[in-house]
Amino acid sequence: MANKLKISELKSHLNELNQKELINLITELQKYSKDAETYLSVKFLGEAAIQEQHKQAKKEILDEFFPQKGFGKLRLTNAKKAITNFKKLTQDLYLTTDLMIYYVEVGTEFTNTYGDIDLRFYNSLLSMYEKAIQECERDRALYENFKNRLSTIVHEASGIGWGYHDELEDLFYSNKYELEEEHEN
Template identity: 30%
Template sequence: MSKLQLKKLLNSMDKSDIISLMLEMYDTKKEIKEYLDYYTSPNEKEQFLKYKKIIQKEYSLNMSEPNTRLSVAKKAISDFSKLKPSPILEAELMIYLVECGCKYTYNYGDMWEGFYDGMVNNFIRALKFMQKHSLLTEFRINAENCVKWASPCGYGFAGEIKDIFHEYYGRQY
């Protein structure tokens, strides 16, 4: 169904039918419940911390065997983004994922190619987002940490992270 079709349908319904539909969706879909709860009582920081914890769990240095599932971490960012948070918190969550991945490989040694590709792609995505919203300065230290923690890693990962950093911040690091 297109947005136009949905709009026509909603316009044809009376108020009580729309309320019933909303309540049914609220009860049956976790994502809708979360969105409506946030919409009616936005607590950006609480939601940010919730999604940050999901990422942290995937790349935790305190677990004997963390999951390191990039798909779960990316979904956390995507779900947070759907709430339309402030760009600064969205950027912070995006760079946090890369920091966690870089710190994880720094502490545990070389990873597999897909791991590195995912971190590189997310580093680019985070820095592009920050540039678009004029937030590069606020997150320079976070980006420098990514370079530092990637530095002993193999397979060209350290060089790629450093090159991406230089592309956005210049060669001062």
């Protein structure tokens, strides 16, 4: 796209504006773009806005599996996009990991409610579970916070086909903290 403004050009233009013009530009941007409004809310309102975005992302995930009306559409890309957007917006590792685990919990609950789905579905859940485990392995406190939920997912997946339960079990019991605990006992 030839008419796309580069960051260096944007900075040059912004440097030419006075404070009032910058304020007007930013307020126009907030009115024009929902994403900009959300970003600015998180930036200036802090924790309250982050909690609201977390709540919204959880709702978006849940709605793909268990909407208020009708049946889940299982648009997994939409549910994963809610997690990705939250992470980009907030950089909150704890709440992002919470969303990853929530995605797998709800997906597992969906299967236990409606029966086996397909390999693509389980691969998506397994991929997210693995990402959550990887995040937890970077920080023992994070792992300790989520250990019970990660373990419960493995238990709840018992009996689900496509190798889903076996892979969850392998991922959970092969993380470094579980291996350390096993060696200590």
